[in-house]
Amino acid sequence: MREITLSQAVNEALAEEMRRDPTVFILGEDVAEAGTPFKVLSGLVEEFGTDRVIDTPISEPGFVGLAVGAAMTGARPVVDLMFGDFIYLVMDQLCNQAAKQHYMSGGKLTVPMVLRTNLGATRRSAAQHSQSLQALVAHIPGLKVALPSSAYEAKGLMKTAIRDNNPVVIFEDKLMYQDKAPVPEEEYLIPFGEANVKREGRDITLIATSSMVQVAEKAAELLAQEGIEAEVIDPRTIVPLDEKTLLDSVKKTSRAIVIDEGHQSYGVTAEIASRLNEKAFYHLDAPVLRMGAMDVPVPFSPALEDLTVPTPEGVVENARKLCAGELIHAA
Amino acid sequence: MAKAKTNTEDYLRMYRQMVRIRTFEDNANQLYLSAKMPGLTHMYSGEEAVAVGICEALTDDDRITSTHRGHGHCVAKGAEFKEMFCELLGKAEGYCRGKGGSMHIADQSHGNLGANAIVGGSMGIATGSALRAKLQGKDDVTVCFFGDGATAQGLWYEVMNMAALWNLPVIYACENNGYSEYTKTEEIAAGSIMARAEAFGIEAHQVDGQDVLAVNELTQKLVARARKGEGPFFMELMTYRYHGHHVGDINRAYYRSKEEETDWKDNRDPIIRFRAFLVEQGIATEEEIEAMNAEIEKDATEAVAYAEKAPYPPAHEVDMHVFAD
Ligand SMILES: Cc1ncc(C[n+]2csc(CCOP(=O)(O)OP(=O)(O)O)c2C)c(N)n1
Ligand SMILES: [Mg+2]
Numbered sequence: 001m002r003e004i005t006l007s008q009a010v011n012e013a014l015a016e017e018m019r020r021d022p023t024v025f026i027l028g029e030d031v032a033e034a035g036t037p038f039k040v041l042s043g044l045v046e047e048f049g050t051d052r053v054i055d056t057p058i059s060e061p062g063f064v065g066l067a068v069g070a071a072m073t074g075a076r077p078v079v080d081l082m083f084g085d086f087i088y089l090v091m092d093q094l095c096n097q098a099a100k101q102h103y104m105s106g107g108k109l110t111v112p113m114v115l116r117t118n119l120g121a122t123r124r125s126a127a128q129h130s131q132s133l134q135a136l137v138a139h140i141p142g143l144k145v146a147l148p149s150s151a152y153e154a155k156g157l158m159k160t161a162i163r164d165n166n167p168v169v170i171f172e173d174k175l176m177y178q179d180k181a182p183v184p185e186e187e188y189l190i191p192f193g194e195a196n197v198k199r200e201g202r203d204i205t206l207i208a209t210s211s212m213v214q215v216a217e218k219a220a221e222l223l224a225q226e227g228i229e230a231e232v233i234d235p236r237t238i239v240p241l242d243e244k245t246l247l248d249s250v251k252k253t254s255r256a257i258v259i260d261e262g263h264q265s266y267g268v269t270a271e272i273a274s275r276l277n278e279k280a281f282y283h284l285d286a287p288v289l290r291m292g293a294m295d296v297p298v299p300f301s302p303a304l305e306d307l308t309v310p311t312p313e314g315v316v317e318n319a320r321k322l323c324a325g326e327l328i329h330a331a
Numbered sequence: 332m333a334k335a336k337t338n339t340e341d342y343l344r345m346y347r348q349m350v351r352i353r354t355f356e357d358n359a360n361q362l363y364l365s366a367k368m369p370g371l372t373h374m375y376s377g378e379e380a381v382a383v384g385i386c387e388a389l390t391d392d393d394r395i396t397s398t399h400r401g402h403g404h405c406v407a408k409g410a411e412f413k414e415m416f417c418e419l420l421g422k423a424e425g426y427c428r429g430k431g432g433s434m435h436i437a438d439q440s441h442g443n444l445g446a447n448a449i450v451g452g453s454m455g456i457a458t459g460s461a462l463r464a465k466l467q468g469k470d471d472v473t474v475c476f477f478g479d480g481a482t483a484q485g486l487w488y489e490v491m492n493m494a495a496l497w498n499l500p501v502i503y504a505c506e507n508n509g510y511s512e513y514t515k516t517e518e519i520a521a522g523s524i525m526a527r528a529e530a531f532g533i534e535a536h537q538v539d540g541q542d543v544l545a546v547n548e549l550t551q552k553l554v555a556r557a558r559k560g561e562g563p564f565f566m567e568l569m570t571y572r573y574h575g576h577h578v579g580d581i582n583r584a585y586y587r588s589k590e591e592e593t594d595w596k597d598n599r600d601p602i603i604r605f606r607a608f609l610v611e612q613g614i615a616t617e618e619e620i621e622a623m624n625a626e627i628e629k630d631a632t633e634a635v636a637y638a639e640k641a642p643y644p645p646a647h648e649v650d651m652h653v654f655a656d
Contacts (some may be wrong), residue, residue, distance in 0.1 A: 033585055034513035057483030057519035058450050058511060086449070124370030124421075126432045128448035296650050300432030301421030302369050303643030 001182040006172065007040045009117070009151035009183055013158035014041070014078065016187065018048050021076060024162055025052040027063050028080025036080060038118075038177050064115065065069040068098045068167075071113035075164055081117035084171055085131045088317060090115075098167040099142030114161045116173040119147075120211060121298045121309055127195060130298035130305075132261040134209070135268045137169045138239050144168040145239045149213035151181040153236055156190030173261075174212040178313070194228060195238035197249070200227035204255040204319050207246055207272055208234060212259040214312060219315035228323050238268055246272065247280050252287040255322045259310050264292030286322040341612045343623075345387050345543050346609060349379040349602050350624055352403045354631045355412060356574075359402065359419060359433075363578040367639065369421055371583070375403030379572035380601035381506050382407035384546025385474055388467060388554050394442045394460045394473040396453035399434050400506075402448030404476055410438035412634035423644040430644075430652065441568040442471075450511075454503075461501035461562070463474075470558040472500045474550075480511020482524050488531075488554030494563040495531040497549045501563045502553055503528065506540065513586045516649035528565035540570030541601045571595040 004012070018024045025264045026044065028036070032055045035042030045053040047049040056063040060081065067077035081087060087094070094115065099110045119132035138145045143164050148154035154172060161168040198213060199220050207218035213234045220230035231249050235241055256276055269290035276288045294308040356376045362368040375382065378400075379593025386395065386407035396406040405415060410426065418436050425431070426438050437443040444460065447453040457475030464471050481487065482505060494501050505524060509516050525535040538549050546568060553564045573596060575583055583592075609615045615623075 028512060030512050037512070055514055055518065058480045059483045059485065061485060062483075089449075124432065126370070126434050126448060127430075127451075128434070140343045294650065296653050297430075299430045299649060300370070300427075300435070301429030301644055303421060304429065304646070304649045307646055 003180040006151040006154045007154035007177040013155040017162045024076045026199040027054045029319040060243045064093040071111045078114040083121045084117045095140045099140045110165045111167045112165045115169045119171040120173040126300040127297035135262045146170045146237045147210040149234045160189045192237045195242035195245035199232040201231035203229045205231045205249040205253045208259040218312035222316045250280045258288045258290045259291045267292045348383045352379045352406045356529040358631045371577045373400040373577045374574035378570045380543035381540045381568045384543045385550045388550035392471040396444045396457040408443045409441035416638035422641040451481040461499035472557045474502045479507040479516045491531045491613045500557040503565045505567045512576045535565040537567045540568030541599045
């Protein structure tokens with residue numbers, strides 16, 4: 001199969017959906033000629049014109065509000081939010097407006113919009129350009145949240161997001177834009193709420209999101225050398241969450257580590273871990289462990305920044321302890 | 332050039348500060364190109380007269396808020412090369428102990444409240460600083476630097492309204508360099524930026540941001556009036572950035588022409604213009620200026636060498652400073 005970058009995969013998904021549905025349009029800063037600072041959207045304005053690939057002023061709450069209104073009245077906007085960190089600026093439009101319209105109107109209004117943005121540290125971009133804020137939006141009922149872990153997922157999830165009748169937030173890892181993966185030429189969609197078992201194993205389940213899937217896969221390789229067979233699962237969407245696949249795995253392995261790049265406290269890892277505790281408690285041989293980013297603003301210095309994110313070595317160490325039956329009290 | 336004043340020391344310091352900014356940026360760019368600097372950075376080169384003209388009208392008690400393009404403000408407000416280069420390289424002796432980097436660089440002891448990686452993010456901070464001055468009966472003034480692109484942020488209109496209602500000692504300084512990232516200002520700004528401030532009853536001035544004396548003269552007047560409770564004020568400073576939006580923005584032809592860049596560099600450079608003025612007025616000789624340039628270059632080279640060898644912060648500092656004691 002051909003291999004393309006995550007960036008190309010997103011570009012293809014948007015182009016295909018824009019060809020299929022004339023109501024789809026893109027809105028954001030420097031999305032047209034510049035094709036975004038990450039060059040993900042290059043070429044789209046040439047094909048679809050400036051009425052469908054619209055450059056906005058630096059007015060995030062404003063243009064997200066515009067997307068909500070356009071979505072409520074018959075369009076399918078895809079908003080480009082240059083950095084995930086800017087989600088704080090648009091919280092009212094996203095969480096009070098987009099997320100609640102369907103419910104508040106008793107099901108009469110819908111907001112079929114996509115907010116595509118990014119996450120991920122270790123790009124030496126400091127505290128306001130490195131955050132992974134998926135937990136913030138996953139907390140809000142009415143928003144769906146997708147976390148693609150490769151080019152394949154990025155394309156399939158984006159197409160599903162655009163066709164979904166709800167506001168969907170997609171976080172791409174900004175360090176993965178140039179990573180290649182096999183992506184079929186033929187059209188495909190990835191349904192929301194279907195986890196992907198990336199690797200099978202009997203001893204421990206590693207549940208990982210976005211780029212942390214790579215971390216978990218690397219850890220699984222290292223663990224295999226020690227005779228520990230780890231199962232790696234990528235939930236792909238955290239809202240909706242495919243509980244069944246996760247529970248089935250944990251019932252088999254009896255141990256789990258959940259890895260996500262958001263801050264560890266009050267985060268995605270905590271939510272998944274507590275669901276496993278609630279629903280698979282009697283199958284567990286060890287507490288479910290959370291591994292998130294350290295609870296600090298992301299520091300600039302490489303010497304500090306690298307300490308803040310989960311690593312394969314860290315996962316291996318924790319997995320070893322869980323499998324050896326060493327109860328881990330405090331982190 | 333605006334009219335000559337008598338204080339040659341002030342002039343020489345303004346020249347010196349502009350050259351220090353240019354030299355700092357040339358070295359920073361070099362660090363990026365030789366892959367010694369982590370991450371990206373936004374160069375201030377070309378806009379020196381703005382930061383220097385304004386900051387030379389301020390005291391250490393006056394505050395500024397800076398932007399993602401903040402090295403110039405940082406130098407102009409009194410920072411030293413050594414701590415700045417250390418910060419740029421993420422070293423422990425940097426102004427922010429390596430935690431901030433280029434986008435958060437600031438010498439807080441001289442009243443710099445921080446560079447900011449959120450466009451428009453400092454508008455509330457600057458206005459809040461001015462509110463504090465008023466409440467506490469202090470006569471310090473806060474200058475809020477931001478770009479033309481930042482005028483699209485709604486926050487600005489909220490804080491201008493309050494600043495005007497309460498006569499706060501804040502000066503909004505819009506560095507209009509014609510672009511926000513890869514987009515021309517006229518494509519993102521409807522109507523007139525000056526008129527937006529005026530709509531709140533705020534006195535607005537447009538000034539040639541490549542003329543350090545004009546900037547300085549205007550700022551001095553406005554600062555004096557702001558101290559007496561006559562603020563807020565708005566200044567639109569017409570300027571130009573020589574480099575790309577950030578150091579990685581090399582191929583720019585699709586959004587601005589080479590001719591335009593060359594025109595600004597050759598015909599309106601704030602340093603070349605001011606140097607000619609100093610010589611013409613007999614304030615400094617060519618030799619004295621060359622000597623000053625060389626000394627600044629040497630300072631920078633030494634500071635870079637120092638920063639390259641300086642240690643990174645120790646690991647235990649990673650969760651230090653999350654909360655204040
Ligand atoms: C809230 C927010 N939106 C977008 C960005 C990305 N961004 C960084 S600088 C910039 C352009 C800013 O333009 P301007 O205010 O004119 O300042 P200049 O870079 O020209 O100095 C943009 C869009 C950001 N950092 N913060
Ligand atoms: Mg600008």
